[in-house]
Amino acid sequence: MTTTPTPEAAAPAADATPEQRLHPLSWLFVLIRQLRQFIVPLVALFFFGQGDRNELWPLIGVGVLALGSIWQYFTYRYRVDGDRLVIRSGLLHRSLRQIPFARIHNVALHQTLLHRLFNVAEVRLESAGGEKPEAEMRVLKLADALALETLLRRRSTGSADAATPDLAEQGQLLLQLPPGEVLRLGLISNRGLIVIGAAFAAASQVSPRLIPNLFERVGKMLFGYAGSHHFGAIEYALAGIILVAGVMLLMRLFSIAIALLQYHGFRLQQHGRRLTVERGLLTRVRSSVPRRRIQAWTLQEGLMHRLLKRRSLQIDTAVAGKQDDPRGIGELAPVATPATCDALLQHLLPRAQWPLAGWTPLHPQAWWRLWLPGIVFTLALTAGLGWRFGHWGLLGLLWLPWAALAARQHARRAGYAIDGQLVAVREGWWSRHWRFAELDKLQALRLTRSPLDRRFGMATVHLDTAGASALSPPLRIRFLADREAEALYQRLAREVARRPLRW
Incomplete structure (x- = not known):
């Protein structure tokens, strides 16, 4: 939040730290960031210009941007004031920003190759609300950035040693990817x-x-x-x-x-109640998030995963910005063995007893509902091939047995499970996934019935959480019998109503 200076805000707390500036070269990195979209025209002007004075006009804009970058360096200050971070910027148009530590949910450190050469880093502070970060500091000395990260982590958890951050603190190492695992990840992914x-x-x-x-x-x-x-x-x-x-x-x-x-050098560490991920070969990204901000979990297992006996563990977090932001934490285990993923979940969800037992199957006729889109697709394909190739187009009907097999296998594997802490759904055949969330993290429930569902006596229960990514599989329990879906909906509604929502 941005506020105007008041007597209370201006008076520092007893344990406040002195105001600090950005790195002396921060103006250079801000200028480079601003000029990124103009670099190609400027290079073309420098190497292929004809010497006309009119071609020098763009350099005036470069000078203005440079002055603005230097101005930002001289007018940007930050300090720790009790339980909050205070950021002051501007000279003519002044801004005082006070960010409580409890509001900061993610601390991201970003280092490009140029940052690493000068031993500096960008720091971004994110919260659960809004589309933009609470603050972006471009740039700080790496030691100052790590000290700020450690201080914010300890202050947000109320540690008694918050005033004396230890840069050597490494935390508990939960997962590290050697080069061989990174190569397997490249084989599995379609990047x-x-x-x-x-x-x-x-x-x-x-x-x-x-x-x-x-x-x-x-x-x-x-x-x-x-x-x-x-x-x-x-x-x-x-x-x-x-x-x-x-x-x-x-x-x-x-x-x-x-x-x-x-993902070179990928490391997942735990510092108290926060998880920290560090990765990258040329550009190093270090990001941390409180464990309580994880809203949902996804285990992915595609065909290449199974051939290499690996899985991927992804999470949804309630932080600002886009879920696919490369600086955020979206993967706790980009690639790992099933046993490693299960052990990681057992460590992070000690009360849930993962993997869950007692999976409940879908409606006995669920495979028909899954097969119907394949039937429609096959008929449309056969009609198009028949119009183009005549009787040979009837070969398109050969897709029907495959679609029926895929629907049966999908329905046979799909199901859901609930214990005292988790609700989980599993789906897929060739590409499988397990999607689950803690009952405390459920925000809304929906019971839906399409016309086809009513014809087959089925219903679907949708479970909504915060921070769900558009690329993540939906958390839903499809194709249940009407009475079973209604009973499940009422059971989950009671659980959600009696539990306090934990963000």
């Missing part, structure tokens, strides 16, 4: 698609015809080579298989490279 998509987007910005022309030239070259060597059907099939395998291999190599850049 190579991000690189290819970004390359296509950049190429289309340069020239809309660049990608079509490239495909046209490559196609002519390949088909010309195949025609000159008189390829038959078998040779064309082998060439197609090799081409697809090459593209998949390239994507996996990109995924491995991204995983190494993002």
Whole structure:
């Protein structure tokens, strides 16, 4: 919150610390951040300019930005005042910002390669409310940033040693990813698609015809080579298989490279009631969040996970900003063995007795409801193929048995479980997930019935928590018998009503 100075606010507490400034080079990092979107035109002007005086006008804007960055350094102050952090900025337009330690839920330290060269870091303080961080400090000395993080962590938990932060405090190490595990993460993930998509987007910005022309030239070259060597059907099939395998291999190599850049040196530590994650090869990110701010948990297990005997553990947290922000904590275990994930959950949820026992299956006819979208898709596909290829289009009906098998397997594995602390849902066949939350974290319940659900005598119970990511699987119990869904809804409603909501 931003306030105007009052006599009470201006008087420092007895244990207040002196005001401190940002790092002397903070103006340079702020300037670089502001010039990031103009760097390409400026480089082109410097190397390819024609010497016209009019080309020098953009340098005036650069000078204004530089003066603004220096102004921010000289007018930005912060200090610790009792149970809060006080930030003062501005000279003509003054701002006094007081942030109670209890409001700070996440402390994120960010270091690019340039930051690491100068031994500095950006510090961002986040809360559970609002879309923006409570404060961003660009930049502090690394020692000052770590000291501030430790101080805020201890003050927020009411530690008696809050006034004397120990920079050597390492906390309890819960998980560390060696290089071999990071390589497995690259094989499991599909982050190579991000690189290819970004390359296509950049190429289309340069020239809309660049990608079509490239495909046209490559196609002519390949088909010309195949025609000159008189390829038959078998040779064309082998060439197609090799081409697809090459593209998949390239994507996996990109995924491995991204995983190494993002997750090299991954460490999950516990400092009292806070969890801290540190990761990154060139850019190091260190972020911490109180354990109580975790709203929901997700265990992911795709096909590649099972082939490598691994899982991923993700969380939703009630903090400001976007859940997919690279500086936040979204993964406690990007990749780990099932036993490691279970041990981590048992440590962090000691009262829940994970893994849960006594999973309840869905409605006996749930596989029909899961099969219906496959039937509609197959009929539409067959109609389109029949219109284009005649009787050969009937081969599209071969998708029906596969869709039925997938629906049966999905329904057979799906279910839910509830104990005194957790409500959990499991879904999926090829790609499986377990989604669960503490009963204290449930914020809303919904009981829904679609027209098809009413026809089959089914209902779905939706469970809402704070901080749910749009990319996370929904926390819902689908395709239950009407009476079972109603009884479950009433049971959970009573549990939620008698428990205080814990953010």
